[in-house]
Amino acid sequence: MRKLVRLAVLAGLMVASTGLMGCQKELVKDYARPLPEGVPALRKITNPKELPDLKAAYLNRGDLVDALNRSLGWFAKTSTQQFYPLQGFTHDQAQASVLAFKQILLTSSGPQDFQRRILQDFDVWTSVGWDGSGVVYFTGYYTPVLTASRVQTPEYKYPLYTKPADLVRDPATGQTLGRQIDGQLKPYPTGAQIEYYPQLLGLTGHELVWLRSKLDRYIVRVQGSAKLHLTDGSTMYIGYAADNGRPYTSIAKKMVEDGRLDPDHAGLPAIRQYFEQHPQDLDYYISQNERYIFFQTYDGTNWPAGSLGFQVTPFRTLATDKKIFPRACPTLVVTKIPSADGGQAPFDQFMVDQDTGGAIRAPGRADIYMGIGSQAEAIAGQQAAEGRLYYFILKPDRVQAWLSQASAAAGQVPVPAPAPLPAPMGP
Numbered sequence: 001m002r003k004l005v006r007l008a009v010l011a012g013l014m015v016a017s018t019g020l021m022g023c024q025k026e027l028v029k030d031y032a033r034p035l036p037e038g039v040p041a042l043r044k045i046t047n048p049k050e051l052p053d054l055k056a057a058y059l060n061r062g063d064l065v066d067a068l069n070r071s072l073g074w075f076a077k078t079s080t081q082q083f084y085p086l087q088g089f090t091h092d093q094a095q096a097s098v099l100a101f102k103q104i105l106l107t108s109s110g111p112q113d114f115q116r117r118i119l120q121d122f123d124v125w126t127s128v129g130w131d132g133s134g135v136v137y138f139t140g141y142y143t144p145v146l147t148a149s150r151v152q153t154p155e156y157k158y159p160l161y162t163k164p165a166d167l168v169r170d171p172a173t174g175q176t177l178g179r180q181i182d183g184q185l186k187p188y189p190t191g192a193q194i195e196y197y198p199q200l201l202g203l204t205g206h207e208l209v210w211l212r213s214k215l216d217r218y219i220v221r222v223q224g225s226a227k228l229h230l231t232d233g234s235t236m237y238i239g240y241a242a243d244n245g246r247p248y249t250s251i252a253k254k255m256v257e258d259g260r261l262d263p264d265h266a267g268l269p270a271i272r273q274y275f276e277q278h279p280q281d282l283d284y285y286i287s288q289n290e291r292y293i294f295f296q297t298y299d300g301t302n303w304p305a306g307s308l309g310f311q312v313t314p315f316r317t318l319a320t321d322k323k324i325f326p327r328a329c330p331t332l333v334v335t336k337i338p339s340a341d342g343g344q345a346p347f348d349q350f351m352v353d354q355d356t357g358g359a360i361r362a363p364g365r366a367d368i369y370m371g372i373g374s375q376a377e378a379i380a381g382q383q384a385a386e387g388r389l390y391y392f393i394l395k396p397d398r399v400q401a402w403l404s405q406a407s408a409a410a411g412q413v414p415v416p417a418p419a420p421l422p423a424p425m426g427p
Contacts, residue, residue: 029130029131029135029137030130030131030364031130031136031137031362031364031365032130032361032362032364032365033130033131033362033364034361034362035128035324035362035363039128039132040087040128040324041087041127041128041321041324041325041363042087042125042126042127042128042325042363042391043125043126043127043128043134044123044124044125045123045124045125045126045390050126051119051124052124052332052334052388052390053115054111054114054115054118054119054332055111055112055114055115056111056348057332057348057349057350058105058108058111058114058115058350059111060348060349061105061350063313063316064105064316064350064352065102065105065106066313066316067313067316067317067351067352067354068098068101068102068105068330068352069102070310070311070313070352070354071098071308071328071329071330071352071354072095072098072099072102073310074308074309074310074327074328074354075091075094075095075098075328080327080328082172082173083322083327084326086324086325086326086327087324087326089326089393090399092399092403093393093394093396093399094326094327094328094329094393095403096394096398096399096402096403096406097122097329097330097392097393097394098328098329098330098352099402099403099406100121100122100394100398100402101118101122101330101392103402103405104117104118104121118392121394121395121398121402122392122393122394122395122398123392123393123394123395124390124391124392125390125391125392125393126388126389126390126391127325127363127364127366127388127389127390127391128363129363129364129388130362130363130364130365131364134388135364135386135387135388136335136363136364136365136366136386136387136388136389137364137365137366137384137385137386138333138335138366138367138368138383138384138385138386138387139365139366139367139368139380139383139384140337140367140368140369140370140379140380140381140382140383141223141319141357141367141368141369141370141380142223142369142370142371142372142373142376142377142379142380143223143225143226143227143304143371143372143373143376144216144219144220144223144226144227144373144377145226145227145228145229145372145373145374146211146212146216146220146226146227146228146229147212147228147229147230147231148209148210148211148212148228148229148230148231148236149209149210149230149231150209150210150230150231150232151210152207152210153210153231155212156210156211156212156231157210158210158211158212158213158214158216158217159198159207159208159209159210159211159217160207160208160209160210160211160217160220160221160238160295161194161198161203161206161207161208161294161295162206162207162208162241162294162295162296163241163242163294163296164179164201164202164203164206164242164294165202166179166180166181166202167179167188167242167244167294168180168185169242175245176188176242176243176244176245177245178245187245187246188244188245188246189201189244190244190246190287190290190292191221191244191246191286191287191289191290191291191292192286192287192290194244194292195217195286195292208238208295208296208297209228209230209236209238209295214282214283214286215272215275215282218251218286218289219268220238220295221291221292221293222289224239224240224293224357225237225238225239225240225298225303225304225305226238226239227372227373235300236297237297237298237299237300237303237304238295238296238297238298239295239296239298239303239304239305240293240294240295240296240305240307241293241294241295241296242293242294243291243292243293243294244290244291244292244294246290246291246292247290247291248289248290248291248357249288249289249290249291250289251271251285251286251288251289252266252267252271253266254285254288255271255274255285260274260278260281261274266384267380267381267382267383267384268377268380268381269378269381269382270381271381304372306319306354306355306356306369307319307322307354307355307356308327308328308354308355310354312354312355312369313352313354313369314369314370314371314372314376315349315351315368315369315370315371316349316350316351316352316369317351317352317354317355317368317369318331318333318351318352318353318354318355318366318367318368318369319353319354319355319356319357319360319366319367319368319369320353320355320356320360320365320366320367320389321356321360321361321362321363321365322356323361324362324363325353325363325391326353326391326393327353327354328352328353328354329352329353329391329392329393330350330351330352330353330391330392331350331351331352331353331389331390331391331392332348332349332350332351332389332390332392333347333348333349333350333351333366333368333387333388333389333390334347334348334387334388334389334390335347335385335386335387335388336385336387337368337379337383337385338378338379338382338383344385347368347387351368353391355367355369366389368380368383370383
């Protein structure tokens with residue numbers, strides 16, 4: 001699913017009131033603020049009073065083992081060594097962390113025993129957050145299910161494109177470098193240029209599928225994947241093939257800034273409703289996002305796939321900035337998610353850092369994968385809450401012991417390797 005580029009609902013914009021010298025002053029929380037030079041994204045917790053309680057998350061472990069197994073399959077590939085060391089963590093240390101976390105999860109006698117064993121073997125790290133205080137803003141993303149056509153018709157006239165032949169990527173990281181023109185490397189055109197001038201860019205004839213509406217097309221671009229029920233009766237699974245290398249801009253953020261959306265109700269349902277009432281504004285706001293995703297078909301058995309090249313798991317896969325956070329490692333997310341009664345419910349759950357996205361940059365942002373279809377869309381579209389993000393990394397002196405134990409048990413517990421997919425866009 002690309003990297004599952006997603007709709008980050010407010011993408012770092014939230015306004016709160018705070019008292020200052022007896023007056024009310026507006027404080028804009030810049031969740032997308034980048035790290036200051038030389039400042040790490042994670043801080044090791046040394047004060048026991050700051051450690052999170054792990055017992056509730058242990059009781060809700062469900063399909064966590066499946067998600068951990070997918071991370072182990074990723075670590076088993078030699079190509080993953082290029083992404084480490086990161087913040088001092090080695091590839092062996094990160095890989096052993098997933099092995100140990102899984103084994104302790106499977107063999108603990110209960111929540112108390114689990115917490116004791118984790119804290120015995122692991123260091124707990126926390127994101128420094130958007131302002132160094134540890135506050136992280138959690139949004140949600142999902143996989144849409146839409147109808148589409150293999151050919152253009154009066155009803156289906158908005159195409160998604162396959163990867164252009166002239167798009168150049170870094171062979172090691174998959175990061176888009178630009179477009180080859182007369183032997184020179186130029187920046188690839190923006191999303192608006194691609195959509196409005198495909199013939200000039202040589203994209204005519206490279207349509208993968210046709211959708212009913214511009215907004216549906218934009219949603220698939222942002223979410224990065226879709227399940228398509230085709231007019232010929234077949235089903236197609238599509239996901240990320242490449243991108244144009246341009247920065248992502250949240251149209252929700254722009255609409256809030258322009259007074260078109262209420263900051264407290266800026267999710268996908270509100271966006272849909274606004275454009276139903278103001279269709280003349282759609283082109284303008286879509287053009288604000290320069291980023292564009294090109295697509296390919298996927299085997300439904302390994303779909304939807306995240307940026308690490310394997311299937312993502314609802315409410316277990318977390319998307320973060322892979323330039324600053326360690327890939328494929330176990331995490332704990334403590335935040336709130338939308339509840340059935342329209343309010344918010346506590347969310348205290350172990351997840352695995354397995355994806356990234358165009359809007360997910362900096363230590364103050366993270367995205368929870370909510371699943372597939374309309375119900376997942378409803379939840380993802382409303383997800384917008386602050387919280388805390390923790391990582392579990394084996395203590396350096398415990399790494400070799402766990403790797404040796406895993407080596408001795410090799411062949412007893414098979415770890416499925418992910419199906420081959422295009423190289424991720426970059427760290």
